[in-house]
Amino acid sequence: MAATASDSEITKSDKYSILLPTYNERENLPIIIWLIVKFLDNSGYDYEVIVIDDGSPDGTQDIAKQLQKLYGSNKIVLRHREKKLGLGTAYMHGIKHATGNFIIIMDADLSHHPKFIPKFIELQREHDYDVVSGTRYQDGGGVYGWDFKRKLISRGANFVTQMLLRPGASDLTGSFRLYKKDVLQKLIDSCVSKGYVFQMEMIIRARQLEYTIGEVPITFVDRVYGESKLGGSEIIQFAKALLYLFATT
Numbered sequence: 506m507a508a509t510a511s512d513s514e515i516t517k518s519d520k521y522s523i524l525l526p527t528y529n530e531r532e533n534l535p536i537i538i539w540l541i542v543k544f545l546d547n548s549g550y551d552y553e554v555i556v557i558d559d560g561s562p563d564g565t566q567d568i569a570k571q572l573q574k575l576y577g578s579n580k581i582v583l584r585h586r587e588k589k590l591g592l593g594t595a596y597m598h599g600i601k602h603a604t605g606n607f608i609i610i611m612d613a614d615l616s617h618h619p620k621f622i623p624k625f626i627e628l629q630r631e632h633d634y635d636v637v638s639g640t641r642y643q644d645g646g647g648v649y650g651w652d653f654k655r656k657l658i659s660r661g662a663n664f665v666t667q668m669l670l671r672p673g674a675s676d677l678t679g680s681f682r683l684y685k686k687d688v689l690q691k692l693i694d695s696c697v698s699k700g701y702v703f704q705m706e707m708i709i710r711a712r713q714l715e716y717t718i719g720e721v722p723i724t725f726v727d728r729v730y731g732e733s734k735l736g737g738s739e740i741i742q743f744a745k746a747l748l749y750l751f752a753t754t
């Protein structure tokens with residue numbers, strides 16, 4: 506049976522820092538934070554949400570400040586940066602300020618539903634996994650709302666990476682994950698990528714360093730508000746990183 510918040514001594518000292526990188530997410534931020542609070546308060550785990558906004562022109566930071574007032578600064582932590590510096594470095598920035606011994610990384614655009622967070626935590630606690638990765642590509646997982654081109658890019662990137670690097674995890678480009686904080690720090694130190702491709706390299710490095718990885722099937726729902734920041738340059742970066750990892754690992 507899955508562990509619950511009340512049946513283990515470790516729970517008392519365990520804390521989960523949930524990193525939310527944002528760029529132009531003013532509509533999504535109040536909803537995602539409300540959902541996180543709802544699911545985490547119900548499960549009884551200790552947590553904080555760290556919002557890392559990169560100077561969003563749409564006023565995301567003002568919304569974040571209001572949410573901090575509403576939920577309290579012990580629950581909502583703001584670690585903003587002045588300008589858009591990319592997703593990979595946003596995570597690194599957030600981790601520096603995290604007080605939890607576990608880090609949960611997720612998108613703020615409602616593609617990742619907070620209802621899965623307790624499942625990640627339970628699986629980690631059951632097996633003491635170093636990493637728990639959300640997967641769209643196992644039974645029970647899926648992708649909703651993407652057009653054919655976007656599905657092809659994601660499936661293609663996963664397929665080619667599986668063929669070349671045999672990483673032993675089914676979803677390499679997703680970004681809904683839980684890490685032990687010390688493990689995450691070591692993985693970050695070993696990664697060279699900075700953009701979206703960072704997610705793929707993290708799993709490859711985790712295997713290389715012989716960390717244990719569990720997987721939770723998740724449904725990824727394309728955003729309703731705002732736009733994806735994934736562009737052609739990210740795809741080129743992915744291809745370059747893949748070749749680099751193939752040649753060096």
Ligand SMILES: Nc1nc2c(ncn2[C@@H]2O[C@H](COP(=O)(O)OP(=O)(O)O[C@H]3O[C@H](CO)[C@@H](O)[C@H](O)[C@@H]3O)[C@@H](O)[C@H]2O)c(=O)[nH]1
Nearest residue numbers: 526527528557559591592595612613614678680733734735
């Ligand atoms: N702080 C900060 N946040 C950013 C930046 N770029 C994107 N974000 C935030 O990162 C999250 C994901 O960005 P999107 O641009 O919406 O991602 P996506 O196209 O839906 O891509 C998703 O799927 C990819 C492939 O499966 C994933 O690789 C990617 O991480 C993400 O989960 C959102 O919360 C967005 O606001 C940035 O430069 N800085």
